[in-house]
Amino acid sequence: MSNPCIICVAITGSLPKKANNPAVPITVAEQVESAQEAFEAGATICHAHVRNDDETPSSDPEKFARLKEGLEAHCPGMIVQFSTGGRSGAGQARGGMLPLGPDMASLSVGSNNFPTRVYENPPDLVDWLASEMAMHGVVPEVEAFDLSHILRAAEMAKAGQIPPVPYVQFVMGVKNAMPADREVFDFYIRTVHRLFGDDAPWCAAGIGANQLLLNEWAISSGGHART
Amino acid sequence: MSNPCIICVAITGSLPKKANNPAVPITVAEQVESAQEAFEAGATICHAHVRNDDETPSSDPEKFARLKEGLEAHCPGMIVQFSTGGRSGAGQARGGMLPLGPDMASLSVGSNNFPTRVYENPPDLVDWLASEMAMHGVVPEVEAFDLSHILRAAEMAKAGQIPPVPYVQFVMGVKNAMPADREVFDFYIRTVHRLFGDDAPWCAAGIGANQLLLNEWAISSGGHART
Numbered sequence: 001m002s003n004p005c006i007i008c009v010a011i012t013g014s015l016p017k018k019a020n021n022p023a024v025p026i027t028v029a030e031q032v033e034s035a036q037e038a039f040e041a042g043a044t045i046c047h048a049h050v051r052n053d054d055e056t057p058s059s060d061p062e063k064f065a066r067l068k069e070g071l072e073a074h075c076p077g078m079i080v081q082f083s084t085g086g087r088s089g090a091g092q093a094r095g096g097m098l099p100l101g102p103d104m105a106s107l108s109v110g111s112n113n114f115p116t117r118v119y120e121n122p123p124d125l126v127d128w129l130a131s132e133m134a135m136h137g138v139v140p141e142v143e144a145f146d147l148s149h150i151l152r153a154a155e156m157a158k159a160g161q162i163p164p165v166p167y168v169q170f171v172m173g174v175k176n177a178m179p180a181d182r183e184v185f186d187f188y189i190r191t192v193h194r195l196f197g198d199d200a201p202w203c204a205a206g207i208g209a210n211q212l213l214l215n216e217w218a219i220s221s222g223g224h225a226r227t
Numbered sequence: 228m229s230n231p232c233i234i235c236v237a238i239t240g241s242l243p244k245k246a247n248n249p250a251v252p253i254t255v256a257e258q259v260e261s262a263q264e265a266f267e268a269g270a271t272i273c274h275a276h277v278r279n280d281d282e283t284p285s286s287d288p289e290k291f292a293r294l295k296e297g298l299e300a301h302c303p304g305m306i307v308q309f310s311t312g313g314r315s316g317a318g319q320a321r322g323g324m325l326p327l328g329p330d331m332a333s334l335s336v337g338s339n340n341f342p343t344r345v346y347e348n349p350p351d352l353v354d355w356l357a358s359e360m361a362m363h364g365v366v367p368e369v370e371a372f373d374l375s376h377i378l379r380a381a382e383m384a385k386a387g388q389i390p391p392v393p394y395v396q397f398v399m400g401v402k403n404a405m406p407a408d409r410e411v412f413d414f415y416i417r418t419v420h421r422l423f424g425d426d427a428p429w430c431a432a433g434i435g436a437n438q439l440l441l442n443e444w445a446i447s448s449g450g451h452a453r454t
């Protein structure tokens with residue numbers, strides 16, 4: 001197979017705590033251990049959030065720095081992807097770890113609803129995050145919570161804000177945002193190919209109960225998978 | 228033709244002022260006069276915002292009440308549609324005119340970016356606006372600024388929050404939201420038909436320079452038009 005499937009492991013999201021699942025890695029040491037197991041099992045990207053000591057989401061660059069060090073030591077060659085998502089902080093604090101120069105970082109390019117609130121990514125913050133990534137050599141993973149986000153990525157690529165062929169992730173199954181809908185999924189793929197070429201990479205993440213379904217859809221359609 | 232095209236005239240948006248275009252109707256008297264001209268020319272829906280005396284957007288129910296009276300007197304049978312959009316107020320103030328019982332009101336069901344900010348429609352506000360419309364017999368026009376908004380409308384229809392076959396408007400050409408893209412437009416139509424049936428009505432609004440383009444696309448594809 002000329003185009004191997006890339007497996008991205010999200011070791012620690014922003015929400016689940018030990019009380020929800022005792023296996024969730026919270027401390028940096030736990031995160032590195034968890035990433036190493038996934039790395040040895042074949043995952044090549046580690047998507048990571050960090051947490052405060054009370055398990056709440058954090059965007060502390062110091063924690064991200066220790067995580068990056070640990071991953072580099074224990075998972076040599078694994079692609080380190082930091083989250084700049086909005087659950088861990090507000091405004092430019094979300095990108096405070098970008099000067100550490102991780103291989104990749106998630107980049108939301110539009111706004112949408114989340115289960116109980118608005119996921120706010122105002123245009124000036126999006127532009128700033130993209131410029132920070134460009135400045136520090138960080139490859140963005142564009143998080144497409146809705147269709148317009150893929151078209152927005154094309155405009156940003158044309159403007160030179162992100163690479164000409166960005167790595168796009170379809171996020172489906174978030175309540176009040178885009179559900180896991182097969183017709184939409186197929187249209188997302190067609191849109192990526194139309195805007196960025198037939199070889200443009202993409203991956204898909206199903207939230208909660210939709211995770212395995214989205215893995216199936218992605219792998220069988222030539223995309224990459226998020227676990 | 229068994230399915231005549233409905234023309235919706237937006238007499239006064241939320242932004243343009245007299246300085247931009249001296250023909251923009253600002254006072255209620257000017258609005259009624261403008262609507263009457265459009266009504267006589269064939270428009271059957273009047274989409275309306277109201278303005279303060281200094282031309283800034285308003286959500287004052289008193290102004291909406293005077294506008295409704297004027298429209299009923301001068302444009303008998305014209306469908307009155309009030310905007311509950313976010314430029315005229317915040318939170319529940321956006322729906323303060325719904326107890327007046329206009330025929331229709333615009334309903335945004337998701338959030339997205341606008342040119343310089345986030346267009347915030349948090350889930351609890353969306354639910355409240357829909358329930359106010361249902362309580363006062365107001366038919367919603369679902370504003371689809373992005374694809375997920377059409378799927379969200381289907382969930383709300385299933386939950387009985389809005390009619391089983393809602394009237395959906397595609398909004399294209401807002402900077403940082405969905406551009407005027409023909410493939411997306413055609414997929415929007417397919418999605419409306421898939422979710423609400425082949426006879427489900429829809430209309431399209433092109434913002435700014437995209438207005439005539441969207442009118443063309445909508446009319447030639449069996450949709451209704453916003454001027």
Ligand SMILES: [Zn+2]
Pocket residue numbers: 010013014047048049083085
């Ligand atoms: Zn994440």
Ligand SMILES: [Zn+2]
Pocket residue numbers: 008141169203204225226
């Ligand atoms: Zn991914």
Ligand SMILES: [Zn+2]
Pocket residue numbers: 237240241274275276310312
């Ligand atoms: Zn309007």
Ligand SMILES: [Zn+2]
Pocket residue numbers: 235368396430431452453
């Ligand atoms: Zn309309």
